[in-house]
Amino acid sequence: MFGSGADIGIDLGTASVLIYIKGKGIVLQEPSIVAVHTKTGEVIAVGEQARAMLGRTPQNITAIRPLRRGVIDDYEATEKMLKYFIHKAIGPRLIKPRIAVCVPSGVTEVEKRAVEDATRQAGARKVDIIEEPIAAAIGAGIDISRPCGSMIVDIGGGTTDIAVISLGGTVVNKSIKTAGDNLDDAIAYYLKRKHNILIGERTAEEVKKTIGCAFKREVPVEMTAKGRNLVSGLPKNVVLSSDEILEALREPIDDMVEAIRDVLEMTPPELAADISDRGIVLTGGGSLIYGLDKLITEKIGINAVIADEAISCVAVGTGLFVEYKYSKNKKRNPYV
The missing domain is CATH 3.30.420.40 (ATPase, nucleotide binding domain)
Incomplete structure (x- = not known):
């Protein structure tokens, strides 16, 4: 029932958490969202289940993102989210896993320490912190050890x-x-300003993924977005074109x-x-x-x-880092 220890890499992202396990690859990819009971602080749901609650919760439940702009915003929720995801990915273990976690390159030492402490509290016996660009490069297959x-x-x-x-x-x-969240915000702001319609973050993300663009499409595409009319307060549908979203995203892309x-x-x-x-x-x-x-x-x-x-590069690179770091064949290890 209980397995041995495991070496795992975690891409602890603002939008998603990805977990890489040695020999298995990416075993988990879920939204970085936690649903919490506002009075008791009890965690109601994590990941995909919590994402389904965004914008739909009653007053006594709130769905939150415990990470903001790449750093921990809610320490307790982050710890519980990590513990849930680690258990879901590797199951019960007699020996706690060694875990590498990536952080943005601009974080402070205090912010790095917060990630390390939260990961330890979530069940790691040893934690390595690496910067996202290094992990992304490794995961993309770049030989970062070369003098170029x-x-x-x-x-x-x-x-x-x-x-x-x-x-x-x-x-x-x-x-x-x-980054990605700013693109969602820019789309929501554009619809509010141009169409007098208020949309939620899930709808903004859907618009971004479906017709979002940074370069003019040869053949424009359209989709229907649903929101609330700011004047009447009633539900309203609006047809959006990719050319409009190109305009909406211009500032953050620039x-x-x-x-x-x-x-x-x-x-x-x-x-x-x-x-x-x-x-x-x-x-x-x-x-x-x-x-x-x-x-x-x-x-x-x-x-x-x-x-x-591209989405899994950071998680794969983080996993390869910890895999090579604790490899018995140190000659194979170009990252440590």
Whole structure:
């Protein structure tokens, strides 16, 4: 019934939690959402079950995101969420697992300590903290141990992390709090301003995934969004086009492109030349917005490519890090 210890990697994201287990790959991917009883503090639901409650809970239950902008906003809820996900992924264990958890590159030591403490309280016997760009690069298949520059742009729910990596470490990096959640907010604000309709975050996310774009589509697409009319207070449907959403997303997308430009301007010339030859690698759910790679290529002048399995790159890289770190064959270990 009880298995042995396990080495696992966790992508503790603002929008989703992904868990990687050695020899099995990604075994869990669920929203970073917790439903809590407002009076007792009891956790009612976690992950997908809690997400289904967003915008639909009675007054005594609230569905929250315990992580905001890549850092812990509600420590107790984060600990309970982690404990639930770890148990769901690996089951009961006599030996506690060794866990690597990723954090945005711009977090403080205090914020790193909070993640480490929450992971220990959730059941880890040993915790390693690694930065998201390093994990994303490993998960994307980049050999970060080589003496050449690689640029990684990881666009998550709460942060966009940009880094130039060489010889196993970060040379230049920048983390901005403009990412997937901001795209959702921009869509909701646009509908409120242009169509006088109020939508929830689930609807905004659906619009983003369905017709969202960073580059003009050759053939525009449409979808119907449902919300509440701000004048009458009654339900209302509105037909949206991808051209409208392109306009809605222009500002946050431009912020991301500008941050990439800033990092390149700080990059040493030799590494910048490597990046010009090798291109920019995009990871994270936000990288899947239609045309973002084309826009970056056009604006920056360097080819941008989306990594295979972009959403899971950070989790896979985190898992590979802990897998190699505790490998008996240390010669195989390029990351430690």
